[in-house]
Amino acid sequence: MSATDTRLDWTVAASEPLHGAVRVPGDKSISHRALMFGALAEGETMVEHFLDGADCLATLHAVQALGAQVEQTGPHSLRIRGIGGAPLARPEAPLDLGNSGTSMRLFCGLLAGRDVALTLVGDASLSRRPMRRVLDPLAQMGAQIAATEAGTAPLHIQPVAELQGIRYELPMASAQVKSAVLLAGLTAAGTTTTIEPAPTRDHTERMLAAFGCEITHSEREASLRGGQRLQGTQIAVPADLSSAAFLLVAAAITPGSDLLLREVGVNPTRNGVLTALQRMGADIEWQQIRTLGGEPVADLRVRGGALSGIEIGAELVALAIDEIPALCIAAAAARGETVISGAEELKVKESDRLGAMVRGLRALGVEVEERADGMRIVGQGAWDGGEIDAAGDHRIAMCFAVAALRARQGVRIRDCANVQTSFPGFADLMRRLGFRIDESQA
Numbered sequence: 001m002s003a004t005d006t007r008l009d010w011t012v013a014a015s016e017p018l019h020g021a022v023r024v025p026g027d028k029s030i031s032h033r034a035l036m037f038g039a040l041a042e043g044e045t046m047v048e049h050f051l052d053g054a055d056c057l058a059t060l061h062a063v064q065a066l067g068a069q070v071e072q073t074g075p076h077s078l079r080i081r082g083i084g085g086a087p088l089a090r091p092e093a094p095l096d097l098g099n100s101g102t103s104m105r106l107f108c109g110l111l112a113g114r115d116v117a118l119t120l121v122g123d124a125s126l127s128r129r130p131m132r133r134v135l136d137p138l139a140q141m142g143a144q145i146a147a148t149e150a151g152t153a154p155l156h157i158q159p160v161a162e163l164q165g166i167r168y169e170l171p172m173a174s175a176q177v178k179s180a181v182l183l184a185g186l187t188a189a190g191t192t193t194t195i196e197p198a199p200t201r202d203h204t205e206r207m208l209a210a211f212g213c214e215i216t217h218s219e220r221e222a223s224l225r226g227g228q229r230l231q232g233t234q235i236a237v238p239a240d241l242s243s244a245a246f247l248l249v250a251a252a253i254t255p256g257s258d259l260l261l262r263e264v265g266v267n268p269t270r271n272g273v274l275t276a277l278q279r280m281g282a283d284i285e286w287q288q289i290r291t292l293g294g295e296p297v298a299d300l301r302v303r304g305g306a307l308s309g310i311e312i313g314a315e316l317v318a319l320a321i322d323e324i325p326a327l328c329i330a331a332a333a334a335r336g337e338t339v340i341s342g343a344e345e346l347k348v349k350e351s352d353r354l355g356a357m358v359r360g361l362r363a364l365g366v367e368v369e370e371r372a373d374g375m376r377i378v379g380q381g382a383w384d385g386g387e388i389d390a391a392g393d394h395r396i397a398m399c400f401a402v403a404a405l406r407a408r409q410g411v412r413i414r415d416c417a418n419v420q421t422s423f424p425g426f427a428d429l430m431r432r433l434g435f436r437i438d439e440s441q442a
Contacts, residue, residue, distance in 0.1 A: 023239050024247065030293070032059050049236060055102070055422060062096075065089065066091065099123050101126060101129050105180050109180030119157070121155075141165070142188075188226040192223065241273065264300050265296070266286070266300075275319070318342075326399055327340075328377060360403075366380060397418070404435075
């Protein structure tokens with residue numbers, strides 16, 4: 001499954017209040033890691049609720065090219081026979097990671113200390129995204145990874161005799177940089193430690209422990225010793241909070257809605273979207289809090305009602321970086337002003353998401369002021385219809401599909417095919433909940 005080359009457009013109209021109980025697809029970040037770690041582990045790894053979106057399938061094809069055996073055992077279940085201590089296969093062609101920045105950055109760490117020369121490539125969007133933030137600390141460990149003069153893909157990894165563990169203080173909070181350094185540490189001599197200026201998602205630390213790695217980690221520091229081998233295990237992937245965020249916002253801004261989202265990952269290092277929505281006054285009830293595959297999950301019941309504007313600063317942004325666009329829609333529907341700051345990282349995602357949200361909100365008639373690291377949104381409850389260019393960014397497309405719930409006229413969203421990268425079946429699921437989405441190819 002992959003995003004099609006044919007442009008897909010949506011026309012979305014306001015719907016009735018949302019009701020029902022659903023489980024959104026599996027968590028993308030955890031699905032990536034389950035594949036990567038299972039591929040390098042000794043023995044078998046069983047994965048349930050795997051996200052079969054285009055990004056994760058790019059990771060799947062890459063680990064197969066490196067020698068792992070991956071078998072689909074059910075609609076969203078995999079059996080991975082890991083490479084263990086055997087040499088990696090030497091792929092003749094570059095590993096094509098499509099649109100997945102997570103895949104490219106984490107593979108840099110996983111492969112930096114392995115005895116194989118290979119090249120990582122991606123699509124046009126991924127080839128514009130910055131990689132120096134990962135390559136610089138890996139170079140300090142002794143890795144040899146060449147990028148373009150702009151610090152972007154393609155990335156050429158060369159074998160090295162040995163990596164050296166380092167103590168690395170990240171200049172900015174980034175789970176992907178932290179993870180790449182820790183994964184390189186698995187093949188490094190000595191101990192590798194990362195220190196972050198603010199907490200970020202800890203999926204890598206939790207999953208390494210599940211695969212038998214001895215790792216210590218606290219809110220901002222993680223440390224492991226080199227030379228450890230991962231052991232196959234069982235991973236149950238929670239429902240993706242980033243995907244659930246669109247439904248949470250949709251129900252929260254639509255009076256009369258009553259929606260239950262099952263088995264959503266509520267990891268405290270990335271549940272900022274829930275904190276923000278509840279500060280805005282959203283009626284969200286946590287039910288059946290439990291652990292699934294080493295990760296905390298809960299059933300989330302959200303009812304529609306009135307929201308109020310808030311301040312969303314850097315500390316909360318770090319816990320909700322992928323969900324900030326969805327929160328922009330909640331802010332537009334709220335009473336008063338919402339100010340978002342410390343979100344400059346959004347400029348270097350699949351698109352410049354800060355700019356895309358500002359342009360899209362203005363196209364609908366929402367008052368918004370763009371700032372260097374965020375924006376100020378004046379909530380107004382409802383807005384006009386209009387046309388939005390998602391520019392191939394899956395989260396921008398889904399945001400403005402949700403925005404149509406409060407539009408007086410329909411919203412046309414251009415270039416939506418890449419929604420398949422993170423939320424396959426989004427349009428069908430939303431139709432079941434009462435959305436009116438028409439699709440057309442251009």
